[in-house]
Amino acid sequence: MTNSSTAAGPGSTATPAVVPAETALKSRVITPADLTLRVKDAVVYARENGREKAVAAFNDPAGPFARDNIYVFSEDYEGVALAEPFEQNLVGTNIQTMTDHYGVEMVKNLQETAGYGIGYVSYDYPNPADNKEIAPKLSVVADVDGTYYVGAGAYAGSGMVYPSSALGPATHTYTVPELVAFVKNAVSYTKTRGKEKAFQLINDQQGQFADGELTIIAVDYNGTMLASSISPETARDRINLINYHDPDGVRTIREMRDLVLQGGGFSYTVAAVTKDNRTYYAPKIDYAEPVDDTYWIFSGIIVPEYEQLREGNLTGIVVRNHTRTELYSLVDRAVTYARTNGKEKALAEINNPGGQFTTGDLFVWAEDFNGTVLADPYWKEGVGKNWIEYTDPYGAKPTIVNINAIRSGTGFTRAMISYPWTGGEQSVPKLMYGRAVDDSWWIAGGVYGVEVL
DSSP states (O other): OOOOOOOOOTTOOOOOOOOOOOOOOSSSSBOHHHHHHHHHHHHHHHHHHOHHHHHHHHTOTTSTTEETTEEEEEEETTSBEEEOTTOGGGTTSBOTTOOOTTOOOHHHHHHHHHHTSEEEEEEEEEEGGGTTEEEEEEEEEEESSSSEEEEEEEEBTTBOOOGGGBOOOOSSOOOHHHHHHHHHHHHHHHHHHOHHHHHHHHTOTTSTTEETTEEOEEEETTSBEEEESSSHHHHHTTOEEEEOOOTTSOOHHHHHHHHHHTTOEEEEEEEEEEETTEEEEEEEEEEEEEOSSSEEEEEEEEOGGGGGGGGTOOTTOOBOOSOHHHHHHHHHHHHHHHHHHOHHHHHHHHHOTTSTTEETTEEEEEEETTSBEEEOSSOGGGTTSBOTTOOOTTSOOHHHHHHHHHHHTOOEEEEEEEOGGGTSOSEEEEEEEEEESSSSEEEEEEEESBOBO
């Protein structure tokens, strides 16, 4: 029998007396639940048998912890790789500064998440089963004894790497004011009834805080799930999501947590709709507010003007014509140019609509960390003005969210922005990526439209 107790946090002295069983996967696609089970088994084994024996078992590519297309890896909190069954050359080396394809400090994120007990971490990594092609990966990591952690991951194609993008059922067409009122009512209820009773109700799939897609979720300030009726297993296992990101690299829980620390607000992610063998990523708006100094709550809906995407209807919808990789590469190149050539020359180049950093609707702009626009190839009337409190049509504050994302190291975020190439009347989803040039200013770019695969 497989032990399924939740991994304890750093410093735990618990020693479960059950070793891992040969647990066959119940489905072809590897799920986060499959990964969580394997990681819990590894934690139990390590605590029961000690670090040396556990690391040896984890390093065995033909052993019990490398089966069913899932393998266990392990690192200590100094960044030393302890177990990598399919990358033995890494074992014993320090990989603390390793970054992924988009510059994400993946090892530091793994460490942070494991330090909270157990959680999901997203990054892009070479897939050993696919000639080491770079692919999106979701890993579950858990602390063992405060000195090292274990993890297991799945790659896109063989695993469910973006579980949060699943689309909930709609009982009717929701509005943004309805979303805000729903969250505020939940905040009021939880403050008056207390945490325990509130969590029971939030976890109830038939309760007043579960209305189809409009569902309350409770999270602590570390990003750990506390209550949810649409993802009860993550709440039950106290899964930490601070370093989980959506299909475009936006760390939605971290983004909302940062907004809540500033009083609350709106954030965007996407919901995947599959129709006729095509996937449409519908823009989704979340609203979050603090309850007290220990946790906060949020809920989300598809942006009302994009409800038609539930049926795969693209009529009048701007479809993305650039990729996340193109966006990242453009900003990376612009930041490198600025650091090499200086601020004055860089701003002049960014301001030039015919310059090297502008290709139609893919371009960069520059701002300082106070929210003042320093350069923009198209929006000349905005240059020199402060936009820190600017709100988009739905109430989100993209400048603040951009700055938060840059400072937290994530870089990617979203907004709903008018699209000049269709007259500017339509609000279009915009994936943005920003990076600091130095501690006084930053450069960002964006990709407009809905992604269709």
